[in-house]
Amino acid sequence: MTLVATLIANESRPAITDAVLAEARAVMATEHQPRILNGEIAAELLIPGEAAAAPALARRLRAAFAAEPFDVAVLPVGRHRRKRLFLADMDSTMIEQECIDELAETIGLRERVSAITERAMRGEIAFEPALRERVALLADLPLAAIEGLIRDRITLTPGALTLVRTLKAHGVHTCLVSGGFTLFAGPIAAAIGFDEAHATTLGVRDGRLTGTVEEPIVGRETKRATLIALRSRFGLDPAETLAVGDGANDLDMLAEAGLGVAFRAKPKVAAAARVQVDHGDLTALLYLQGFAASEFVTAA
Structure with a gap:
């Protein structure tokens, strides 16, 4: 070896x-x-x-x-150094923001909501009840606010586009899997170029949020199950899978992947992951697979 x-x-x-x-x-x-x-x-x-x-x-x-x-x-x-399946968290991983915190800011509750987000991502409180608590605070928020946030406030993490484009050019199936919301994950996954996306669905009525979420919530167990299901669908060896995330709800997915990478992660996640990336951007995941910069795909 x-x-x-x-x-x-x-x-x-x-x-x-x-x-x-x-x-x-x-x-x-x-x-x-x-x-x-x-x-x-x-x-x-x-x-x-x-x-x-x-x-x-x-x-x-x-x-x-x-x-x-x-x-x-x-x-x-x-022989499996270069992977064939890639799963990625969205908030604070493929994008630089936490979408729910940005939503909360539009109604003056950012500080309250972000404090709960931070505790959940550190693994100090359970993810699912923390998500329901935060979403309840967003009741009656118009959907137009989400469209505006995606347009004006959400930014892709450096290296995100190059990472996904390069992997796809080499035949890798890519999946965005988020404890966040389909209303964000769908457009963001499309903008980056993911093959598919899985996220939590917010309750909506008459063009406004109801303050509820539809089950199931995409938490740590669902993220791991998604990796296993995709691995099975494509008949892959566990070693052929790659996952990246930053929060406690990513831990099971990172552990299940052939290569699990903690990206600018919370201490509990960084300590558990096989690889930690704190300085590099998302192209670090390409270097870890032996890609040289000359092999990167930087344009669609």
Whole structure:
């Protein structure tokens, strides 16, 4: 078995210098020359070793560069390194906002709602009752407010379009799976280019929110079940699946995936995930699969 150590910086702050790579080779005790994936933004090193050694090696590499502005990961190199199924959380992952918090701001309740959101995403309170509590506060909000938010306030996370376009160009099935709402997830999934989307449905009557949600709520169990169902539909090995998220309701999905990535995640999620991305943008998920920047698809 061979392992690969990947170092990923943010495009706005290149940091993978020759000196860094030389130190990484020393820390990992490898004679392999680095493969440059994108200038001083991303590179990888082959390391002889068994899969069981990967977590300890990742911790060692992370400790050596704790003060540096880049992410590190150590993963096995196998025939399923490049995945065939991708599931992604929406809020604070594929987009930079929490949609329910943005809705709450339109009626002056952002602080109250965002506090509940933060506790739910940290895993301090159960996701489903927290969602119902927040949605109840939005009763009577007109649907036009959602259309305006998507147009004026929702922004895609850097790298989102390139990630999905590149994966799809390589035959990957892509699915947006969100504890948020279909009214947001549908347009956002279409804008990014996902093949399908699953989210929670809000109650609507006479063009306004009722303050209720329709069952089932897309929580952590549903996200995991969606991954398993899609994996089964396409006849994939578990190792061929990739998932990304930031909150506690993503934990089961990340654990089920062949590669689960915590993206700028809450501490509980980052601690549990196999890989953590705190500095890079969403193209980090491509570098982790061995894609070089020259292979990225940046236009539709």
